[in-house]
Amino acid sequence: QQQVKQSPQSLIVQKGGISIINCAYENTAFDYFPWYQQFPGKGPALLIAIRPDVSEKKEGRFTISFNKSAKQFSLHIMDSQPGDSATYFCAASMLEPISGANSKLTFGKGITLSVRP
Amino acid sequence: GAGVSQTPSNKVTEKGKYVELRCDPISGHTALYWYRQSLGQGPEFLIYFQGTGAADDSGLPNDRFFAVRPEGSVSTLKIQRTERGDSAVYLCASSPRAGSGGNEQFFGPGTRLTVL
Numbered sequence: 748q749q750q751v752k753q754s755p756q757s758l759i760v761q762k763g764g765i766s767i768i769n770c771a772y773e774n775t776a777f778d779y780f781p782w783y784q785q786f787p788g789k790g791p792a793l794l795i796a797i798r799p800d801v802s803e804k805k806e807g808r809f810t811i812s813f814n815k816s817a818k819q820f821s822l823h824i825m826d827s828q829p830g831d832s833a834t835y836f837c838a839a840s841m842l843e844p845i846s847g848a849n850s851k852l853t854f855g856k857g858i859t860l861s862v863r864p
Numbered sequence: 865g866a867g868v869s870q871t872p873s874n875k876v877t878e879k880g881k882y883v884e885l886r887c888d889p890i891s892g893h894t895a896l897y898w899y900r901q902s903l904g905q906g907p908e909f910l911i912y913f914q915g916t917g918a919a920d921d922s923g924l925p926n927d928r929f930f931a932v933r934p935e936g937s938v939s940t941l942k943i944q945r946t947e948r949g950d951s952a953v954y955l956c957a958s959s960p961r962a963g964s965g966g967n968e969q970f971f972g973p974g975t976r977l978t979v980l
Binding site: 751779781783788789790791792793796836838842847848849850851852853854855856857 | 868895897899904905906907908909912914919920922923955957959961967968969970971972973974
């Protein structure tokens, strides 16, 4: 059973447009939801993350929207640029209750975003 | 400062051989994670260290896989009797102590393992 599911599988957007990537999760015990960006030959890099006590978080051109009741969250990339072309992964984990330290991340399969000039 | 480094960047071995993959975390990070990423898939958790001890090794696929972190810094992932299905990119990540921005996991570039 796949605990974190992403959609769509691939996305093509024109420069300046909005890229929207969706993620659904199964385990209601998850309480940390990051989005990672990965370029070929590189490790994933954190873009933005959210906790379930807020419904939206914005950092620059990147926004996470979180819907706890639907067990879904999404990444919006505003003013998409060709340099944003990469693979994007949503993930989820349970923070350790006392220390707040991160435990294992469960990743989605990833989506390939292409931003056309 | 330096990020997470992994060596070697590429490793080609023959079926049945033993391999060791090394991870140097960011200095001062107490948590260290190993993941495996197959082509076209997201990273899959293997094992997580807090300090020297394995806090969670539930992702290790079988007893051919073993990891150590003897001094709480560098970690080595060891794979015995390699199989073709072990071919993947092995990623290492580290995270600072909780309470000092402890949530983010910083990933290294990975070691690409190819088992012929």
